[in-house]
Amino acid sequence: MSILDQFRLDGRVALVTGSGQGIGRAFALALAEAGADVVVADLNAQTAAAVVKEIEQRGRKAVAALGDVGKEEDAKSMVAAATERLGGLDILVNNANAGGKGDLDWIGRNLKALIVSSRLAVEAMKKRGRGKIVNVASISGSTVNVRGFSYCVGKAGVVHLTRCMAVEWACHNVNVNCISPSYTLSPARRDDNEEMRQRIRSVTPMGWYERPEDMCGTLIYLVSDASNYLTGQEIIVDGGHLLSDWLLWPPPARVAPPLVSPEQEAASLIHDLDVLGVKHDGQGFVAKEERRTG
Ligand SMILES: NC(=O)c1ccc[n+]([C@@H]2O[C@H](COP(=O)([O-])OP(=O)(O)OC[C@H]3O[C@@H](n4cnc5c(N)ncnc54)[C@H](O)[C@@H]3O)[C@@H](O)[C@H]2O)c1
Numbered sequence: 001m002s003i004l005d006q007f008r009l010d011g012r013v014a015l016v017t018g019s020g021q022g023i024g025r026a027f028a029l030a031l032a033e034a035g036a037d038v039v040v041a042d043l044n045a046q047t048a049a050a051v052v053k054e055i056e057q058r059g060r061k062a063v064a065a066l067g068d069v070g071k072e073e074d075a076k077s078m079v080a081a082a083t084e085r086l087g088g089l090d091i092l093v094n095n096a097n098a099g100g101k102g103d104l105d106w107i108g109r110n111l112k113a114l115i116v117s118s119r120l121a122v123e124a125m126k127k128r129g130r131g132k133i134v135n136v137a138s139i140s141g142s143t144v145n146v147r148g149f150s151y152c153v154g155k156a157g158v159v160h161l162t163r164c165m166a167v168e169w170a171c172h173n174v175n176v177n178c179i180s181p182s183y184t185l186s187p188a189r190r191d192d193n194e195e196m197r198q199r200i201r202s203v204t205p206m207g208w209y210e211r212p213e214d215m216c217g218t219l220i221y222l223v224s225d226a227s228n229y230l231t232g233q234e235i236i237v238d239g240g241h242l243l244s245d246w247l248l249w250p251p252p253a254r255v256a257p258p259l260v261s262p263e264q265e266a267a268s269l270i271h272d273l274d275v276l277g278v279k280h281d282g283q284g285f286v287a288k289e290e291r292r293t294g
Pocket of ligand 1: 017018019020021022023024041042043044047067068069070095096097098099136137138139180181182183184185186187188189
């Protein structure tokens with residue numbers, strides 16, 4: 001098989017949780033473009049249906065599986081959507097968070113959801129004799145950038161859970177790895193104003209605010225045959241952000257402009273806000289009444 005053929009996913013079936021918008025949607029579309037059929041699992045029927053349509057337009061099969069990844073019955077029906085409606089399961093992307101009130105509840109619910117979904121997926125993957133699981137963690141699993149304990153500790157847990165799962169399931173030819181994004185322009189960050197976007201660019205060596213599509217190359221590598229010997233690893237896709245402790249001297253002045261301009265950064269966010277019916281100014285800055293926080 002040629003090296004580029006190793007990246008193709010023809011005939012594979014993927015399940016992506018939280019794929020109605022944001023990072024999950026970009027992942028679902030990339031998987032379809034690489035040849036996979038996709039289960040679009042989400043709480044939101046409207047956005048999930050829109051992504052199913054986008055996948056079908058790319059010539060692949062897609063089904064929506066509506067539910068909450070924090071509920072075992074819903075996780076079962078998501079995996080069943082793959083096995084019963086698309087013929088099996090080869091790839092699971094644990095992208096959605098399960099929510100929760102308070103630190104311990106959040107950490108517990110999120111790790112439990114990952115364990116439950118992944119165990120169900122591995123049962124289905126055993127029938128194929130192989131499989132790939134990718135967990136979505138965060139730079140917050142390595143640094144403390146969010147107040148309170150839940151998110152940072154929970155995401156650190158995702159990184160180590162990835163290693164434990166990798167060792168546990170290698171005997172079934174299932175690889176388990178995780179991707180850690182930096183601040184990413186999805187609807188989750190729709191409250192960021194221009195000052196915040198500029199602050200994030202200024203601490204990111206590559207010079208732009210991460211887009212969901214900036215992680216798709218890494219995802220396709222991790223779910224394809226090209227990564228069959230890689231397991232239990234965290235790949236931090238952050239434009240160099242975590243490396244940039246620029247306290248004592250200013251960052252090196254840019255010689256070339258960033259590969260992605262401020263205008264190009266928000267395309268995915270603008271698409272999602274339009275599907276959600278959230279009012280914005282054309283660059284993805286939302287009206288005050290549309291903000292998630294006060
Ligand atoms: N956006 C960022 O800055 C950023 C940074 C680091 C890590 N992440 C991680 O990336 C992942 C995706 O984030 P995003 O920015 O695309 O978020 P988002 O809020 O834009 O999208 C999340 C999607 O998941 C769905 N969802 C939420 N809870 C669910 C549940 N319990 N069951 C099923 N579906 C559910 C939502 O309906 C939505 O479609 C998350 O794990 C997040 O922690 C995001």
